[in-house]
Amino acid sequence: METRSNRYIIGIWLVILAAWILFVFHLSSQSFDQQTIRPKLQAWIGQEQLIRILPDLSITYLGKTIEAKANPYHFVEFIFRKSAHLFVYAMLGAIWFMLLRVVMKGRLLAPAMLSLLAAVSLAALDERNQLTSLNRTGNRMDVVVDFTGACIGIAVCLLLLAMVKLFYRKGRSR
Template identity: 40%
Template sequence: MKKYIPLLILILAIFISSSQSYEQQTIVPTLQAYFPNEPFRDLLSKLHFYYYGMDISVDTRGYYYFLEFLCRKAAHFFTFGAIGIAVYIALPRRKYRFVLAVLAACLLAVIDEFHQYFTSGRTASYQDVLLDTSGAIVLLLIWNGISILVKRRAKKKAH
C-alpha cells in the first residue's frame, strides 16, 4: 500500500492545482520581486512558442508572463513525469509496465485538462496533454536508464 502514497499525493496536488483559477495561481508578482532586472531577457526574447492558437514570446506576452509560461509548462512536464514514475513503481513487475505507466499518466493528463475546462479562468488544451505525456515518457526513460546503471554497478561490485 505504501507504494501508492506518492501517486495519491501527486494526484491530489494536480486536482487542487486544477481547481484554482489563473489569478489564484499566478507567479508573476513573485517573478517581478525576484527578477526586477529581467535576467536573460535577450536570450528569452529569441524563444517563440505557438501554443493554444497564439504566439507566445517575450514580445507578445511580456517578460514576466513569458517566464511564467515557461514555469507552468515545466511544472506540467515534471509533475506528469513524476506521476509516470509513481505509477511505474506502483505496478507489479510485468512486461508492459512502462507502457501502462505512460498510458496512466496520459489518462490522468486528459482528466486534468477536462477538470480545468470547468474551472473559472482556466482552459483545457490537448497540447498540455501531449506535454504531460512527453514528461512521463522522458522521465520514465531516465528512471529506467538510471536503474539499469545502478543494477550493473551493483553486479560489478558483487563480482
C-alpha cells in the same frame, strides 16, 4: 505469492501515488489568479532587467506567439507552467511505473506502457477538470506535454534501474 515486504512496498507506492494524484487535481482546480507567478516575479525583478536577460526568442503555442522581449513576464510564466507540467507528470509516470514494477514482479515493458496509459488518462481528466475551474482553460496540447513528462519520468527510472543493475553486477564480479 506476495511477501509481507512486497505488500508493504506496494502500500507505500499506493500512498505516494494517491497523494500525487490529489496534488495534481488540487493544482488543476485552482484559478489562474491563484497560480500565477507574475506578481512575485514583478516584485523580484524589474521588466527592463528581465528583458535584458531573456533571449530574443518567441514560442508559438496553440496559435499564439509568446515573445520574450515583448512580454517578458508572460514568457517566463509560460515557460514555468509548461516546465511544471513536465515535472509533475514525470513524477507521476515514475511513481506509477515503480508501483507497477513491484506489482508485476520486476517486469519493465508492461509497467512502462501501463504507466504511460494511466498518465495520459489522468492528463486528459486533469484538462477536463480545468475546463470547470475559474479562469482556466483545458487544452489537448497540454496532454501532449504531460505525456512527454511521463515519458521522461519513466525513462529516468529505466536508466536508474539499469545503472543499479550494472553496479550490482560489477560488485558481484569482484
